[in-house]
Amino acid sequence: MSGKVVLTYFNGRGKMESIRWLLAVAGVEFEEVNLTKREEYLKLLSDGELMYEQVPLVEIDGMKLVQTKAILSYIAAKYHLYGKDLKERVMIDMYAEGLRDLMEMIMVLPFLSPDAKKTKLDEIKSIATSRYLPVFEKALAGSQYLVGNQLSCADVHLVEATLMLEEKFPTILSEFPALKAFQARMKSLPAIDKFLQPGSKRKPQPDDVYTKTVFEVLNLKI
Incomplete structure (x- = not known):
């Protein structure tokens, strides 16, 4: 090995x-x-x-x-997906940890009862649209990446998270144009397109x- x-x-x-x-x-x-x-x-x-x-x-x-x-x-x-210095790294960490919190809410769904799953889905949609997605929409306004001028792990997590959300709520990004455009750009990258x-x-x-x-x-x- x-x-x-x-x-x-x-x-x-x-x-x-x-x-x-x-x-x-x-x-x-x-x-x-x-x-x-x-x-x-x-x-x-x-x-x-x-x-x-x-x-x-x-x-x-x-x-x-x-x-x-x-x-x-x-x-x-x-x-080299972690920013150019400590200040960029801590911003990347803040975005990444928020995204992990969001994705972990989705990860638990398969282990819930049907009634609990429906309640959890409603909670996820509400929290995603009010607490998480506005943060990333603001960060991406006029910017290609979440932090600095190069791709970071936070950008990768954001693509993953938005796709997970769209699997459950297909139109969830309709009110977040910067996020929608970001997702399209990231999906066109060769490595992500291949994945x-x-x-x-x-x-x-x-x-x-x-x-x-x-x-x-x-x-x-x-």
């Missing part, structure tokens, strides 16, 4: 999907190990691979990294198989 980037997670989006996005935009090839049985997860624990007994796990540059934010920060810094094509390593929306697997591997209660 030396020299290869290996992602260990479930065969679905979850918290690994933003990592897949960032590696794809950086042009980094990676392999995936999909957890399908509880015994596989227990072996990772017994081997001491998971610092906090949680996945994602990413093997890169001879290290075994856990914790999504730490992994994303490492990849962003390594592949969005059928057959790429981008995962589809979670289905019942993904949800059932997560419950069984982690021994969660439904």
Whole structure:
């Protein structure tokens, strides 16, 4: 495995999907190990691979990294997607953490009951349109990128987040023209265009198989 980037997670989006996005935009090839049985997860624990007994796990540059934010920060810094100085980096972090908060609200949907899911969808749409999307609309007014004059991990997360929102609410960007234009520009970048094509390593929306697997591997209660 030396020299290869290996992602260990479930065969679905979850918290690994933003990592897949960032590696794809950086042009980094990676392999995936999909957890399908509880015994596989227990072996990772017994081997001491998971610092906090949680996945994602990413093997890169001879290290075994856990914790999504730490992994994303490492990849962003390594592949020049993290701004030109500390002031740009902290702005990138603020945007990126907000986007992760937003995306995590969507990530929990497959694990909710139908009634709870409907309530959560209403909450997501309200919060997205009142709290999150206006921030990015303002940041992109007259600017090509969220921070500085070059692509950053925050831009990549924003593309991912807007596409996730549109899967649930197809017209949600209609009142945010700068965001809509930004999304179109980003989708035209060769690396992102490639990642969005059928057959790429981008995962589809979670289905019942993904949800059932997560419950069984982690021994969660439904």
